[in-house]
Amino acid sequence: MAEHYRLAILDDYQRVAMDHADWGSLADHGVTVTVFTKHFGSEQEAVATLADFHIIIAMRERTPFPRSVLEQLPNLDLLVTTGPANASIDVTAAADLGITVCGTEGSPTAAPELTWALILAFARNLPMEHAALREGRWQSTVGFELAGRTLGILGLGKIGRRIAAYGAAFGMTVVAWSENLTAEAATAAGATLVDRDELFRRSDVVSLHVRLSPRTESIVGAAELQLLGPDGLLVNTSRGALVDEDALLTALEEGWIRGAALDVYNHEPLPAGHPLLSAPNTVLAPHLGFVTAESYDAFYGGALEDVRAWLSGSPIRRLRP
Structure with a gap:
């Protein structure tokens, strides 16, 4: 593992990710956080932008991670999806490439x-x-x-x-x-x-x-x-x-x-x-089903927990093939 980690938070359309979890607390673990507020226009743009990141937080299925993308992210160690599952992540490919994939809880209502x-x-x-x-x-x-x-x-x-x-x-x-x-x-x-x-x-x-x-x-x-x-x-x-x-x-x-x-x-x-x-x-409606303050607390708070657990060597809520 790297001594310094670059973490990307994707598709934060409303610019609220930093308000729903204490991402600054990761600085003590050598983690720097970058937030992306605009959707990547293509697979190529996603790969080019994320190639240097070790940790990625994906907001639901907004940005897909098929094998073709994962194979081009050589530094990626941890991929966290908000929610307990994500059909746009190739979990089998991630396992083949040694990438840990974790999920979070969400709002039931x-x-x-x-x-x-x-x-x-x-x-x-x-x-x-x-x-x-x-x-x-x-x-x-x-x-x-x-x-x-x-x-x-x-x-x-x-x-x-x-x-x-x-x-x-x-x-x-x-x-x-x-x-x-x-x-x-x-x-x-x-x-x-x-x-x-x-x-x-x-x-x-x-x-x-x-x-x-x-x-x-x-x-x-x-x-x-x-x-x-x-x-x-x-x-x-x-x-x-x-x-x-x-x-x-x-x-x-x-x-x-x-x-x-x-x-x-x-x-x-x-x-x-x-x-x-x-x-x-x-x-x-523009896919608002999960877009509530309570849901984002669960998503981003859970994602932060996943990162901390992975940094400690004991990943939680792992998604497996």
Whole structure:
């Protein structure tokens, strides 16, 4: 190991990383901290910028670390991701290259609360009404109520179970599907187990909460969107690649579904001119699901703990292949 360590904190868009952990305390361990507030435009830019760093703190999946990047970072010893997992880090490649990868805890409530905010914002047309009010117009649209409607949850894990509870609190009927979900587990969460097609066919609102993997990529395509139908709302605060984006754009343009409330996208940050930015019947957020003070305390505080533990020779929360 080097006697002096260069640590990079990536993608600090709001310039708050230094406020959520005592990074200055690492100076006694020979660690200097550099914060990057802008997203790297390419893999080549990331490699060129990070080649001299020994420790990298990655904010979720904002900057990917495939094998092709890791192989070009010869000084990298420790890679920390905020959150307990990161699909954009090739953990196998890291292990092959002798790079330790660690994670952190996160907020259990930040993403579910943002999910419900998007649902309510869409149901009552809040973005449109907000803009209209500022322009001097009063009551421009007619919304719809959630009570009495059916909420479909694709993926009844930790987040999905919270969404089920929110739906029940709003008087909704809750149905759920995930690959290994049992009827007993669904009932315990206040939901009814249905098959995937039935979930889309029956639901007025479908919210996605499955983990992205080769099996779940594009799990929502044209067939599912057509089953959801012209009165259905698709909500995605999980990962953009769960949805076939071309099919979604067609569904929005041709009215297959009522609309979509999205926090995640195939390409992030969403580039200027992207067709979703002009698609009808959408409520869009810039991946805010984890962006809360409480979540950042857990992320950055945990990342600092990971660095200290690694410096002491006893890494914690290691991610392994």
